[in-house]
Amino acid sequence: MFAAFLQYLFSGLTSGAIYALAGLGFAIIYNSSHVINFAQGEFIMIGGMATATMVAAGLPLPLAIALSMLASMMVGVALEKFAIEPARNSDVVTIIIITIGASIFLRGAAQILWDKEFHSLPAFSGETPIGVFGATLMPQSLWVFGVSGAVIVALWWFFNRTMFGKAMLGTSHNRLAAQLVGVGVKKVLLASFALSALLGAVGGVVVTPITFTNYEAGIMLGLKGFSAAVLGGLGNGGGAIVGGLIVGIAEALASGYLSSAYKDAIAFIIILFVLFFMPNGLFGKRGTDRV
Amino acid sequence: MLAVVITVAPLGFSNSYYYDVAVNAMFNAIVCVGLNLLIGYAGQISLGHAGFFALGAYGSALLTASWGLPPIAAMLISATVVGLLAFVVGRPILKLKGHYLAMATLGIGIIIHIVLKTEAKITGGPDGMSVDNFSLLGFTVMGDRMWYWVVGILLILTVWLALNLIDSPVGRALRAVHGSEVGAEVVGVDTSSYKVLVFVVSAVFASMVGSLFAHKNGFITPDIGSFMHSVELVVMVVLGGMASVFGALIGAVILTLLPQFLAVVEQYEAMILGAIMMGTMIFLPKGLLPSIVSAFKRREGGQ
Numbered sequence: 001m002f003a004a005f006l007q008y009l010f011s012g013l014t015s016g017a018i019y020a021l022a023g024l025g026f027a028i029i030y031n032s033s034h035v036i037n038f039a040q041g042e043f044i045m046i047g048g049m050a051t052a053t054m055v056a057a058g059l060p061l062p063l064a065i066a067l068s069m070l071a072s073m074m075v076g077v078a079l080e081k082f083a084i085e086p087a088r089n090s091d092v093v094t095i096i097i098i099t100i101g102a103s104i105f106l107r108g109a110a111q112i113l114w115d116k117e118f119h120s121l122p123a124f125s126g127e128t129p130i131g132v133f134g135a136t137l138m139p140q141s142l143w144v145f146g147v148s149g150a151v152i153v154a155l156w157w158f159f160n161r162t163m164f165g166k167a168m169l170g171t172s173h174n175r176l177a178a179q180l181v182g183v184g185v186k187k188v189l190l191a192s193f194a195l196s197a198l199l200g201a202v203g204g205v206v207v208t209p210i211t212f213t214n215y216e217a218g219i220m221l222g223l224k225g226f227s228a229a230v231l232g233g234l235g236n237g238g239g240a241i242v243g244g245l246i247v248g249i250a251e252a253l254a255s256g257y258l259s260s261a262y263k264d265a266i267a268f269i270i271i272l273f274v275l276f277f278m279p280n281g282l283f284g285k286r287g288t289d290r291v
Numbered sequence: 292m293l294a295v296v297i298t299v300a301p302l303g304f305s306n307s308y309y310y311d312v313a314v315n316a317m318f319n320a321i322v323c324v325g326l327n328l329l330i331g332y333a334g335q336i337s338l339g340h341a342g343f344f345a346l347g348a349y350g351s352a353l354l355t356a357s358w359g360l361p362p363i364a365a366m367l368i369s370a371t372v373v374g375l376l377a378f379v380v381g382r383p384i385l386k387l388k389g390h391y392l393a394m395a396t397l398g399i400g401i402i403i404h405i406v407l408k409t410e411a412k413i414t415g416g417p418d419g420m421s422v423d424n425f426s427l428l429g430f431t432v433m434g435d436r437m438w439y440w441v442v443g444i445l446l447i448l449t450v451w452l453a454l455n456l457i458d459s460p461v462g463r464a465l466r467a468v469h470g471s472e473v474g475a476e477v478v479g480v481d482t483s484s485y486k487v488l489v490f491v492v493s494a495v496f497a498s499m500v501g502s503l504f505a506h507k508n509g510f511i512t513p514d515i516g517s518f519m520h521s522v523e524l525v526v527m528v529v530l531g532g533m534a535s536v537f538g539a540l541i542g543a544v545i546l547t548l549l550p551q552f553l554a555v556v557e558q559y560e561a562m563i564l565g566a567i568m569m570g571t572m573i574f575l576p577k578g579l580l581p582s583i584v585s586a587f588k589r590r591e592g593g594q
Binding site for chain 2: 096097101102106109265
């Protein structure tokens with residue numbers, strides 16, 4: 001009974017950590033530019049696919065990971081430079097379509113560059129399950145927890161302790177004021193896309209040994225990440241992390257106790273309920289309209 | 292003008308394949324004219340309209356197959372149910388703004404898609420289910436040519452209806468909501484009722500077209516309700532031109548025809564589609580038709 005619950009909890013935390021990383025990616029870009037980047041899931045896919053193919057080609061794992069993170073960041077920067085920047089002052093709908101267009105483009109490219117097959121990576125440190133109170137925990141899940149935790153701490157340090165991170169935070173609060181005190185807003189935008197792409201790629205790399213990946217894997221992961229970000233309140237980094245964990249755990253519990261077929265629907269049911277009663281997410285700021 | 296185009300176009304159709312593509316283009320056009328009322332005029336986005344389309348299609352399929360209802364009754368019942376559903380979810384959802392609204396509508400669409408995929412006992416699951424021909428008073432609509440004329444007439448009706456709605460007080464209220472929601476409220480427009488109204492109308496359009504699509508195709512799968520189909524519908528509206536009935540129509544036709552041309556470069560289809568989406572939105576953010584119209588106007592002004 002308890003063992004089963006613990007088992008579901010472990011798997012929920014594992015996927016929740018990935019959703020949290022994706023949600024953070026959404027939050028960072030949203031903060032700096034008020035853009036929802038529907039191509040966020042593609043960064044996860046690129047991270048996983050690139051690493052998997054490079055490892056299969058004989059590259060050592062750490063080098064392959066570093067290279068795919070670099071590749072993903074370059075895609076993120078290119079996306080900002082060539083698709084978002086030229087459309088700076090457009091409507092919400094217009095920019096949503098641009099980023100969805102970008103995600104279709106990237107999926108199409110991945111399909112040509114790689115193929116439509118599933119790819120995997122060997123687990124980083126063996127496949128011997130660890131027993132915890134009757135439940136089993138795969139070593140790779142520990143990697144997911146550890147890496148996500150480390151990334152979150154690093155992000156906190158970056159945004160609160162470095163000059164550039166503070167500049168990014170400042171821009172998210174007030175773009176004009178930031179510009180006036182000498183923050184290079186364009187650089188901040190580029191950095192936010194690079195950072196989100198990096199987060200996505202990290203998530204993709206650590207989760208690939210567990211879930212496998214293919215050119216379409218980014219769609220659902222991206223949408224779940226978006227749910228996580230909205231659940232926590234858009235632009236709220238801590239909220240996105242909590243949102244991601246809630247979505248992951250709820251999904252795992254529901255598929256364990258109710259029906260596994262409806263696993264993917266859970267995230268959206270939760271989000272609808274929350275939005276019905278709290279239109280700005282769990283921790284979102286209540287907005288006022290300017291006329 | 293539209294009537295002329297619809298009557299003249301078949302002269303260039305050398306076989307029934309052209310009719311088939313044209314019918315699909317007109318189906319999409321009807322959905323988009325409805326969706327454009329919501330996106331273009333009221334300024335509210337929906338990333339879940341394929342869900343309503345799929346509900347209409349499956350409603351008709353199930354009611355005619357297992358209950359033996361006549362297709363027209365099945366279509367109307369499905370549309371009523373979808374309208375009610377849109378009404379019930381519309382109120383809380385349309386209070387949301389911008390990205391939160393996008394998320395909520397996206398969620399509804401995805402939930403509908405997953406239900407259709409999972410309840411295999413009723414819907415046949417991912418394998419889909421077959422649907423009978425559409426018949427009314429002993430008269431059966433069969434073959435691509437006959438469908439072409441039927442859907443053509445429906446499209447003209449839809450456009451006429453939409454144009455009238457836009458010119459009515461409702462249309463003016465909607466544009467006020469788009470311009471400034473608070474402003475509209477201050478001058479006494481019941482904004483939330485108007486938003487819900489247009490949400491319901493666009494959902495009913497989608498549902499009825501879904502029903503017809505099911506009868507025309509004879510076979511449906513849950514993927515007609517997928518997130519990508521919802522996105523396609525929104526892209527059609529935005530590509531052609533928001534807040535322009537004919538713009539939505541042109542967008543629907545272009546985006547239905549595009550895959551037919553891109554089939555030649557099959558491998559690159561997705562990349563080209565994505566590039567077109569990004570390119571149009573960057574260079575013609577108002578959509579094709581309004582951009583072309585304003586370019587012409589500028590020219591005249593210059594002379």
